Amino acid sequence: MKVVKLLSSVLIVSGMMSVAPAHAAGDAAKGKTLYSRCAICHSLDAGKNMIGPSLSKVMGRKAGTLTGFSYSPAMKKYGKAWNTQTLDTYIAAPMKAVPGTKMVFAGLSNPKDRADLIAYLQSATK
Ligand code: HEC
Structure with missing residues (x-):
């Protein structure tokens, strides 16, 4: 009886691990390192647009709405706000998520890398 109980709890734990959500909390420290790939085009300082728009306070911001940045027509009409879900989709394959984006x-094909990066953006761009 005891063994059965132990076995079933092991099964439950391993079962939980295999169905871990795709958007598990990321590691912001790792995300900071990954952000170096974005930093060549994106500043985290408010109002500082470079090749890409500033990502200061990007969470919750509607896509394509920063004043002073010249967005592509595709980004302007994308119409969604940036959150963990929309960012994940966009960063995975920008040209697929927003066809015509410049x-x-x-x-980033690795979901864990995206989760880490998004965790960093959430902590760094409030
Ligand atoms: C080669 C330069 C470049 C790199 C590298 C780059 N971006 Fe961009 N990014 C842009 C440009 C240009 C735009 C504007 C796109 C448009 O108007 O279609 C943009 C737009 C965005 C937007 C939409 C912002 C808004 O105001 O709606 C987000 C979010 C974003 N990038 C995140 C990232 C992240 C995260 C990374 C790193 C994984 C990254 N970008 C890497 C150039 C870049």
């Missing part, structure tokens, strides 16, 4: 970035 962000020249191939995408």
Whole structure:
């Protein structure tokens, strides 16, 4: 009886691990390192647009709405706000998520890298 109980709890734990959500909390420290790939085009300082728009306070911001940055028509009509879900989709494959975007970035294919990066953006751009 005891063994059965132990076995079933082991099964439950391993079962939980295999269905871990795709958007598990990321590691902001790792995300900071990954952000170096974005930093060549994006500043985290408010109002500082470079090749790409400033990502200061990007969370919750509607796409394509920063004044002073010349967005592509595609980004202007994308119409969604940036949150963990929309950012995840965009960073995975920018040209697929927003066809016609002028962000020249191939995408981060690893979901864990994206989660880490988004965790960093959440902590760094409030
Ligand atoms: C080669 C330069 C470049 C790199 C590298 C780059 N971006 Fe961009 N990014 C852009 C440009 C240009 C735009 C504007 C896109 C448009 O108007 O279609 C943009 C737009 C964005 C937007 C939309 C912002 C808004 O105001 O709506 C987000 C979010 C974003 N990038 C995140 C990232 C992240 C995160 C990374 C790193 C994984 C990254 N970008 C890497 C150039 C870049």
